[in-house]
Amino acid sequence: MDYLTATAEKKYLMYISQNYSYAILRPLQQEILARGGQVRWFLEGSNVNHEFLNEGEQTLSTIEEIHNWQPDVVYAPSNIIPTFIPGIKVGVFHGFDAGKLNRKGENDHFKIRGCFDLYCTQGPNTTAPFKALATKHGFFEVKETGWPTLDPFFSQIANNPYKNPNDPRKTLLICSTFSKRLSLAPKLYEHIKAYSQQGKWRILVQFHPKMPSELVEQYKDLQNDNLTFVETDNVLPLLQAADVMLCDTSSILLMFLLQRKPVVTFCNQAPGEHLIDVTNPDKVEEAINYALTTPTELMTKIEHFCQQLHPYQDGLSSQRVLAASNELLLNNPVLKPKPRNFIRNFKMRKKLNYWRW
Template sequence: MNQQKKRYLMYIAQNYSYAILRPLQALIRSKGGDVCWFLEGEEVSGKFLAKDENHLANIADVIAWQPDVVFVPGNVVPNFIPGLKVAVFHGFNSGKLNRKGREDHFEIRGCFDLFCTQGPDTTERFEHLAQQYKFFNVKQTGWPMLDPLFHPQIENPYINEKDDRATVLMCSTFSRNLTCAPHLFEHIKTLSQTGRWRWLVQFHPKMDPQIVEMYKGLESENLTFIETDNVIPVLQAADVMLCDTSSVLLMHLLQRKPVVTFKNQSPKPHLINITDAGDVESALEIALSRPESLMAEIEAYCQLIHPYTDGCSSLRVFDAANEMVSIGYQGLKPKPYNWLRQYKMRKKLGYWKF
């Protein structure tokens, strides 16, 4: 099949996945490829689809469309749909452990033919796993979502040119054991009321609605609560981030901007980690001063997790997928069928044809 006529499916289950795959969609379209989206489950909304984005309503439509490549920013994808299954990840490795006590980022579920990794730290681990399992390939490409991060936004709604105060972005994960949001609320309330800094607050879409409402109640000329499917402009608008163990902090670091964390699960020298909520203000002051030693640690860490700043990761993912489509599955074992997982996915998607 002519490369320019290939069909590429964007298989997503969360609203934040739109922003992960849209730079890749733009690249594919520029190369003449066809793109369609499939939305799995109730946690992703079709209201975020743009007017010019093609949507396949059900798995039967997906199978009839016969995609050549399926890009997935999640953990699983059905093996009963056509196409090369490509994992592009929904975030960076932040060290989170799953219920089995294993690092979730490196869990092999037998769903993918190709893992497009973000940087040397994860590439090495996945290459070892590829040698162990022998049913998938690994290619270091960088992360498509970050392509726009390295291209300034022409119009950024979160930047106020008339306000010369430093901008603090607070982000938090939804996990009860890891979130900083309820623990820092009173301190952020007090700090925002002083007007010393401009605050932007943006949470994981699964955040407890009660916590969301608490922070929405703080909105003022000093604090803006943001709900969005694209965090890139928010990151670009901030000078420093206040966070916990959410992987979004890594995206902020990649701009060479400091991050203050509260009880981070894996504190490292590239972070300013605090364990006492009362230390938020002093930690932010240090971060905003950008000490030389901290900035050197940030630079070294960025080279490890995502060395690319050219905004061309989508192109590398595109090329890696097409190369594997061209050469096929040479040297690879068949993926495990995973009867139980595939049964659950058929049940969830309401598809029983074989």
């Protein structure tokens, strides 16, 4: 059966809580609308900017409105989602597994919180662990689809605002996670300030939206002809504009690698042969210079890593996610009941001020 044709007249809810989720789900929205499905957005909390909605994108404002609309499928690029809303819940992830460990030494990427009916995984190195977890828990399914976010990534973005054809310098993109323990932003500030004054590279800086505001302001103050600080809900043009990335343990570095471009990391939690990892701040500049030479051995290791991370370069991951969702919806397989999670559900109801159903 062609599960894509089953999209017509069905209802799909995009449930988001961060601005970066717009870019994750919009390629999927495009596929749904092209096949006659309906799409609505629910923007949870104050971290989502309603001004980032595009013309024609429709929203539901309350959980009661969601119940009245009765979505067939709910997509969420987050770790948790209310289980008391209708529709099958599909996890599409807010990033790749960057190897981040929590304070208990656990990898949160593979933590099952009992919210989803289906996980759409990105590549072999995440599919295998999630399938093992599906066998263990029994209340969700797993399909390897690729990541919808990247569908536009495999074609060049026209009129990229972050490229400057009149500037012959190489472009360095600096990205950082918000965790004080993992972030390069406070630790490399003086070095990055020096790079911005040297003018050897054209520098773009973009941070996780949860980065402390005082650090954001510090970096904004560095802006000059050599360094630009960027705030955006869509990082794909930024990634395409750069030649090399400097990062820490943020999962955005994995998106950058998929372009087959080198990444220099500072104190990465899961360094591998596909990265140029340094722990001495004084060695960062040397590592960037090395990365810009795109050494053959490094590029071979990056290619091998990408085949495990996200082997799909056809721009059709959204179609695969949509087909997998419709398949689960139509076939209605027998799964174990999800854990009740009384405490989490109570917290979500309190947060959303919703006590019915």
